Structures are given as C-alpha cells and as structure tokens.
Amino acid sequence: MKKLYLLLFCFLLAANVSLAQSSKSKKRKSPAAYNKQNKENERFLEKQWWLGVKGGMNLTKVNVVTNFSIIAPTNYDASESGKKYKNFNLVGSQFTMEAMFYFKRFTFSLQPTYQHSRFAYSNQYKWISTAENNANSVELKYNQEQKVDHVLIPLLVKYEFGSNKLRPYLQIGIFQAIRVSATKAVTVSGIDQASGGKNEFSDETVTVGAKDLFAKNYWGFIAGAGAYYTLGNNVRLNLDVQYKYGMSNISSTKNRYSNDRLAGIGDAMDDLNMDNLAISVGCLFPLRFLESGFKSLDRK
Amino acid sequence: MLQKIFSSLIIVAVAFSLIMCGEADNPQAEMNQFVSVFDNNQFNAGFNPIDMVQTDDGSYIVLAEEKVTDTTEIPNIYLLKADKYGNFVKELEIGDSLINPVGHLTVVENKLYFFCMVSVVKANGKDARLASFDSNLDGFKTTNLNGITYPAAASYAGNQFVLLSYNIDDKLSVISTISAAGAVTKSKGYTVGEGDDSEEPILNHFLRTDKIFPFDVGLVAGGVYYFNGFYNYTFSLVFTNISDDEPMGIVAGYNDKGGFSAITPLSASKYAAARFNFGNNYLLPNTTITATSNATSTDANFKGYSLPELIPDTKVKILRATAKEKNILIYGADTQTRQIGLYFYNEADGTFMSSRYLGFSNPYQIGCMIATEDGGLAVCGTTYLAGRFPRICIFKLSKEEVASNVK
Numbered sequence: 199m200k201k202l203y204l205l206l207f208c209f210l211l212a213a214n215v216s217l218a219q220s221s222k223s224k225k226r227k228s229p230a231a232y233n234k235q236n237k238e239n240e241r242f243l244e245k246q247w248w249l250g251v252k253g254g255m256n257l258t259k260v261n262v263v264t265n266f267s268i269i270a271p272t273n274y275d276a277s278e279s280g281k282k283y284k285n286f287n288l289v290g291s292q293f294t295m296e297a298m299f300y301f302k303r304f305t306f307s308l309q310p311t312y313q314h315s316r317f318a319y320s321n322q323y324k325w326i327s328t329a330e331n332n333a334n335s336v337e338l339k340y341n342q343e344q345k346v347d348h349v350l351i352p353l354l355v356k357y358e359f360g361s362n363k364l365r366p367y368l369q370i371g372i373f374q375a376i377r378v379s380a381t382k383a384v385t386v387s388g389i390d391q392a393s394g395g396k397n398e399f400s401d402e403t404v405t406v407g408a409k410d411l412f413a414k415n416y417w418g419f420i421a422g423a424g425a426y427y428t429l430g431n432n433v434r435l436n437l438d439v440q441y442k443y444g445m446s447n448i449s450s451t452k453n454r455y456s457n458d459r460l461a462g463i464g465d466a467m468d469d470l471n472m473d474n475l476a477i478s479v480g481c482l483f484p485l486r487f488l489e490s491g492f493k494s495l496d497r498k
Numbered sequence: 499m500l501q502k503i504f505s506s507l508i509i510v511a512v513a514f515s516l517i518m519c520g521e522a523d524n525p526q527a528e529m530n531q532f533v534s535v536f537d538n539n540q541f542n543a544g545f546n547p548i549d550m551v552q553t554d555d556g557s558y559i560v561l562a563e564e565k566v567t568d569t570t571e572i573p574n575i576y577l578l579k580a581d582k583y584g585n586f587v588k589e590l591e592i593g594d595s596l597i598n599p600v601g602h603l604t605v606v607e608n609k610l611y612f613f614c615m616v617s618v619v620k621a622n623g624k625d626a627r628l629a630s631f632d633s634n635l636d637g638f639k640t641t642n643l644n645g646i647t648y649p650a651a652a653s654y655a656g657n658q659f660v661l662l663s664y665n666i667d668d669k670l671s672v673i674s675t676i677s678a679a680g681a682v683t684k685s686k687g688y689t690v691g692e693g694d695d696s697e698e699p700i701l702n703h704f705l706r707t708d709k710i711f712p713f714d715v716g717l718v719a720g721g722v723y724y725f726n727g728f729y730n731y732t733f734s735l736v737f738t739n740i741s742d743d744e745p746m747g748i749v750a751g752y753n754d755k756g757g758f759s760a761i762t763p764l765s766a767s768k769y770a771a772a773r774f775n776f777g778n779n780y781l782l783p784n785t786t787i788t789a790t791s792n793a794t795s796t797d798a799n800f801k802g803y804s805l806p807e808l809i810p811d812t813k814v815k816i817l818r819a820t821a822k823e824k825n826i827l828i829y830g831a832d833t834q835t836r837q838i839g840l841y842f843y844n845e846a847d848g849t850f851m852s853s854r855y856l857g858f859s860n861p862y863q864i865g866c867m868i869a870t871e872d873g874g875l876a877v878c879g880t881t882y883l884a885g886r887f888p889r890i891c892i893f894k895l896s897k898e899e900v901a902s903n904v905k
Contacts, residue, residue: 266528269883270586272578274539325887327541329568334541338884374518388884392541404859413521446520451527461533461893462837462858464883469523 246300252436252480253293258317259285263447263469266454268461269323281319281342281468288316288343292476298356305356305367313350313375315474318343338388342465346380346412346448352420352440366425373442374417382408384463406460410453411467418444418471426482434482444471529556530874530896534584535881537889542567544888545576547865549601550878551610553633556582556871560878561603561612562890564591565706572706575599575614577635584892590635596627598704601866604654606678608632613649613661614640615704624648626663628680641680646672648704650727655717658683662715662725664690664700671727673715673740684740691731699754700728712759712813719766722746722789726758733757737789747791749800752776757795760814762827764845770816770827773800777810781841783827784848803850805841807833817867818845819875821897821904826851828867830877836861838879838893842903852903856893860885873897 260283269279291314298307320341327334354371387400422440429435449467460466538545547562558580563573575592600613609630616623626649627640648664659676670687677683690696702708711733714726721739729736733751735758751757756775763769766789771782773795780802787793793800808831815830825845833839833855842851856862856877865878877893 268533268535269537270534270580270584272536272538272586272589279537323537323539323883325539325541325884328566329542336541336884336886372518392886416520417518447523449521451521451524452531454528455531455533455894458856459858462856462860462862462881464535464860466533 244302247485248296248298248300248305248434248482249485250296250298250434250436250480250482251294252296252438252478254291254438254476254478256290256292256313256315256474256476257286258288258290258315259283259473259475260317260448260470261444261473263471266466266468267321268455268464268466279321279323281321283317283319285317286475288318290315290345290474292350292478294478294480296480296482298482300358303358305354305358305369307352307354307356307369307371309350309352309354311350311352312378313348313474313476314345315348315472316343316345317472334392336388336390336392338386340463340465341385341387343383343385344380344408345383346408347378348375348416349378350375350442352442354420356424358426363428364425365428367423369420369422369424369440371420372417373420375415377409377412377414377416380408380412382406382411382460382465384460384465386463404459404463406457408457408460410456411450411460413446413448413450416444416446416448416472418442418446418473432484434484436478436480436482438476438478438480440474440476440478442472442474442476444473446471448472527896529582530872530894531899532584532894533891534580534586534894535883535889535891536578536580536586537883537887540566541887542569545890546573546880546888547878547890548599549603549612549866550868550876550892551603551605552868552870552876553605555633557587557633558582558584558876558878558892559603559610559633559635560890560892561599561601562865563599570594572597572617572704575629577631577638578890579633579635580892584894588635590631590638592629592638596629596640598649599629600649600652602653604652604659606654609678611654611659611678613643613652613659615647615649624666626661628659628676628678630678643676643680643682646674646676646682646685648700650703650711651713651715651725653714653716660715660717660723662713662727664704664728666697666701669697671725671729671736673723673725673738675740686738686740686742688729688736688738688745690728696728696731709754709811710813711754712757714758714761716763718763718789722766724761724763724789726761728754735761735787735795737791747789748793749787749791750794752794752796759812760816760829762816762818764818770818770829770843770845770848771800771802772814772816772829772831773802774811779805779808779810779812779814779831781805781814781829781843782848783829783843783845783850805831805839807835807839809834813864815864815867817869817875819869819900821873821901824904826904828875830864830867832863836863838862838864838877840877840903851905854903857881857891862891865890870894873900875900 294311352373356369358367383405385403390397424438426434560578564576565573577590579587624647626646631638651662672687674685735749737747760772782802827843829841838856875895881891
C-alpha cells in the first residue's frame, strides 16, 4: 500500500513538472518579447520553478516518551541511574537537494535531505559498601553517543517577504524520514575506591552498528525561516534555518534488546522523539530565464 | 492553469500525508523480548539465581542465593519478582536462619515451593525444610521434613516432590518422595562410601567453599527414579525404585572429577545429558541409558560432543521446548568468553541446529532456563556488573528468536 502511495506521489510530481514544462515550451519566447507583453508577463513571472542544493550543520534534541533500562534497581530509586540526555550539544550535518515552485510569494518546496544527526546521554551507577570501617565504593559512568543517518523527504510551504534582492521567508511543512544507518559508541569511565586507594579509569570506547535499534521510519513537522539573496544572474543564495519536530518514535520497539553487545553492556534505547535544528546555506537556480539580462523576480 | 497547479499541489500534499509513517507503540514486543539486570547498590552483596518460574500473569519469580561479604558465611535465600516486561516488582530476603535453596522452584495450586535447610552456622542446623509462598512473595512459611537433612536437588513428578538429600552422619545419599504438605511418603538411602573423604566434597558443596555439584533427581517412568549424586565414593547417575536396598542401575562417574553435569529423561531409556570429566565437557543430546545399567560415564556410548569453548566443569542446563513445530533441546552453559552459550539440538535425533551467545563485556553465567507461555525462552543467570558485582539477570527471547535458531 505504501508503495502505491509512493507511486502516486511520484506520478503527481512528474505530472506537475511536465505541466510546467509544457507551458514553458508553449510560451518559450525571448526575454525581450516578454517585456513587450507586460500584462501577460506579470502573470507569468509570478510563477517560477527552482532547483538547488544546500548543506549545513544540525543539532539534535531528543524527547523521552518512555524510559527503558536493562538495569533494574532493587534497593534504590531508578532516577539515580536514569539516563541524562545532552541536547543540542553534538553537531551533525545534512545535505539537501531542493525543488520548489514559486507562486505569488508562496513557494512549495520538496527537499530530499541526507541527515546525519548525533545525540548523547549518560547514566551513572554507584556501589557503596555497607560494612563497618569499610569505605569501598565504585562509580561507573556510561557515556553513550548515537550517530544516526536518515534520508528525509520534507514538503514545505514558504512565504516570502519583500521584493528586494534580499528576500526573507517563513516556512512550514512535514517530513518523512527513512533510516539509513546508525552506530552507537559506549565509553565507560569511573572511580574505583575498592583497592585501598582511588583509581580513576576510562575504558576504551565500544562502537557497534546500531541500525536495527532505530525505527525504519519516523515523521514530523518542520517550521523555519530563511532568506534568499538574488545574484545578478538570477541565481539565489539561500540561508535556511529549520526546526524539525519529530512526531513518532525513532527507536525500534521490536529490536530494543536485539543487540547482544549493547544488552550485555546494560543499554536499552528509550522510546524517543527526535527534534533537529538545522542551519543550511545553498543556492537555487531558476528553471527559466537563466540569462543574466533577465531579472526573474526582482526586476522591479 | 492556476486551478490545475493548486489542485496538483493539494493532491501532492494529501499523498504525502498518506505516506507519513513511523514506529507504532508495541507493548507486545516489550513483553516478548527484554533483558533485565537487577541491581543492588550494596558493594558487598552478591546474588546467584537457582531457579525461576513464570506465573499465570506472566511475571517471573526467581529463587536465588544472596551473600553479603563480611556478614554472611553461607549465602542466604533471596526471592525476586519481576513483571512480564522484566521490571523489578518486589524482593524478599529470607534472613540468615535458612540457607541452601534448592530448585526446582515449583508451582502447586497457586503456591510456590522449594527446599532449603536450617543454617549450619547460625542455627547449628542441618534439617531440610519445605518452603512455600504465594506469587506476591507473601505468606512465606516453612515445613519441617522429619529426618531429612542437607537437601541437594528436587523435582516435582506424579503430584509429589522427589528430593535428593544427604545424611552426613550415616553417609547416605537419600532419595525421598514428599507431599506438598511436607509428609515424607517414601525414602531410601544409598551409601556415599565410608570415611571422611567421601563426605568432604559434599560438605564443601553445602558450605559453598569448593565445587558446586550438579545434583539432580527425578522420575523416569513406571516408578523408576533417578538421582545424580554421590554413590559409593563416586559422583554417579543412580536408578532406584526407592524401595530396594540396592540401586537398580548405576552409571558411575570418576570420584568427584567426572560424571553427569545435567540429565533430562526424554523417554524410558532415552536421555538428553551432559557430562564432565576432569574439566572437559561433553553434550549428549541423544543418548540411551537403561535403568538397569551398570556402566561408567566415560564409556564409549557416552562420548558426546566435546565443547572446548566451555569453562571447565561448567554448569549445564537442559530445556525441552517446541519451536517451528519441532521438539528441540536447548543446552545452556558458561563459555570461556564469559557468556551464556545456548546450543540448540533436534530432540528426535540429537542433531545440532545452531548456537547463540548471551551477554557481552561483563561476565555472564547461566542459572536456569524456562520455556515461557508465549513460546519464547527466558534465561536467568548471573552477571557481574562493573566486572565484580554478581547480580541476577534475565534474558527473555521471543518465540521468533527461538525459532530463528531452529533449522
């Protein structure tokens, strides 16, 4: 069924493009000819197809929906050893191809994106001797970093302001993400005071493939803002800021405990929604009027 | 034109929204598969599971030993309850007046039973007790078993318990049948051999100061019982009807250095077994033993599969299960890599199917295995958190995971 939807989606997209192409071929005239037909041109120039690329960095925040842990405390509160997430502290990256249709300040934009995001959490355990005259204790800290790659298919609507070379815009949309790959790195460090002295240690990081620990798909909403700066040849430079608000779980419920290595270390992924703040720069090319003598949108 | 564009875009947006998908909540998956490690933040506490059962509501109850270094010479009895998702629910520390919990933990008419004994150190005792409690770990009580001392292994067959115990004073391995009320209905003792040498390894087993022996006892069929324990200076598999003064048959080991490490009757003469011999381990998923045997465990027909990957004289657990409509045998044992090794065999002919290893980083040791009501497998063991703190762990494998190991 999903394949059918995808097929339908592709068909509609192709139909849209061909529609634009056919209208373009019917009306292909020199820019000078357009200038002579002002009224018709005004209407025509209110529409434009753009193609472009952009890339940049992103920061990730995860929202815990349900906690899961392999370590089940029997005589202390689970919150003492609970995971502590570090949000927006690890830099990821993304690369986007953008196809958009401009019409009367509104832009409908499809932005297939390859997104590499990172987030981390830590948890801590402590064992203390209860024996008299015995100060033995061991503290362990687990630092866990997740790196997950998704292909995102966002569909956005943008509204542009102004008519100068610099055109800011607001945008809103939805996206579907498809998991590509993931790894998880676990570093254990601690303080051992059980051998007659204090010994601080840090074990080598264990990195394991964790693709199956993440859900195959997740989706969410996007909101953001940005600005275009139009160069003389109608090419636009783009600064884009997006906040992706995850609406579904990024963890695989089925495979939460399937990785024997991670389960052995004592780690299980929580149910998480992932938010992502992405900042990108790029450029856009109009599909018509690439000649430098014609101003596509800011000709006034 | 304008209408066409708008209608196309609306259709695209609708189509797009239709393909939006994500991971749905799956509580069933959380129940089918989990790993739990039950941690206590006491530096000097250690836990060792003996047996586990699953109750009607899917919860897990673990019978274990608890030892607190500096305060406990011999491990005490510890009970733990986890829910069907592996979350900790409740624990019960029995105290230091009772020691040596013996599996199987058995459910009879909504009550759970196991055998234990009065503490040798704290109460200067040796008498066995039949302990019972309910599935909420409430109503714990014990029943005195007149004349029975040093319980070593137990099972439940034919609506009664079968118990292997030791009479150290008379140097006897004693097999008894006992009702749920604690009445000893039949009992017979067989010599472990005269002299101090014969009782030393047995006492060390109970004091947990040396090798822990894989004592076992059960009913084969037609009134024929077996016990895996000491007989005539040797760790042996002994068949008896609990009436005759002499055993019906014996498969002798080699002193305390060789014998069966696990035994499960599949029919009157067919067994799934494992044996140890001077540190070596052998798995015998399809072996024939007659109750009137007079043999030794090193005979050619008990050769079995040698597994150098296992630690010397490993603890072995055997579970009969069904997966993919096949009767299978699952062997669980401790590997040299400090993981729990699971070995899957076809029960019909003993052919090897596959293996799986549980645990990583911290050491893991097998405690027991049970087939769960959802067709999966639960493995209870000990893991050493931070490489040193012995804690109870449960691996719950789903039905699909078990099936993936069956060819």
